[in-house]
Ligand SMILES: [Zn+2]
């Protein structure tokens with residue numbers, strides 16, 4: 565009788581411990597428990613600085629920033645984002661095209677999502693363009709948010725192309741609302757959010773046009789939605805938020821190896837980030853994945869091109 569009671573108590577204690585461990589983040593005690601990477605498509609620093617972006621400017625003032633980070637060659641959306649989210653240059657990831665080509669399959673190198681999943685974390689991405697499906701290594705992304713139902717069509721002429729292409733895009737307002745609902749419900753370890761209003765208006769009206777500056781203001785409102793969702797989910801104290809871009813632009817296009825197209829912002833804010841810090845070290849798009857892995861204490865692949873932007877952190 566006594567022995568049976570003792571066994572019961574031991575079982576109950578083990579169950580309580582298991583429940584406690586389940587409710588603790590798998591990443592507790594690391595530099596960060598959650599990393600949010602937010603990309604402003606076509607986010608040219610000069611235009612950002614001329615736009616109404618009080619939320620981003622607050623993150624810059626309270627965090628670490630460089631306005632001189634450098635993207636990939638070519639400075640176009642898909643190759644650059646694949647570098648941002650794999651930590652390797654296009655020569656290694658080989659995604660050099662810039663449209664959704666289902667027949668091309670998924671990227672052949674590990675992604676920040678696949679590495680976080682392997683380490684026991686959870687992952688999500690919310691995007692404004694369908695071509696991000698090329699990053700969906702099987703089993704690596706718990707939630708892929710591309711809200712096709714509310715997408716609009718944008719016609720654009722890319723650098724080096726003779727014919728304009730058409731592409732479906734989802735507004736930042738929708739992307740941020742979808743991401744906010746998911747973050748509240750699931751508290752992902754690694755979450756990527758992509759706003760593309762600024763690229764669409766850049767191709768239609770020009771980089772730096774009043775219409776594009778309004779789109780930057782709209783994306784800033786999306787950023788506010790994200791921050792509120794992260795706070796509401798109780799993750800603000802344990803998260804790092806990185807805001808960057810895939811390329812800049814000139815006239816109504818981008819894709820060249822020129823400062824207008826190559827220069828992007830790189831802003832970090834949150835747990836352990838130095839306050840009011842100007843990052844003076846050179847920062848590349850590949851460094852975003854390297855930084856996320858370093859923050860989450862996940863061993864990077866040996867041939868990663870990126871380096872953690874460690875100087876931005878205490
Ligand atoms: Zn882009």
Ligand SMILES: [Zn+2]
Pocket residue numbers: 606641720763767818
């Ligand atoms: Zn574009």
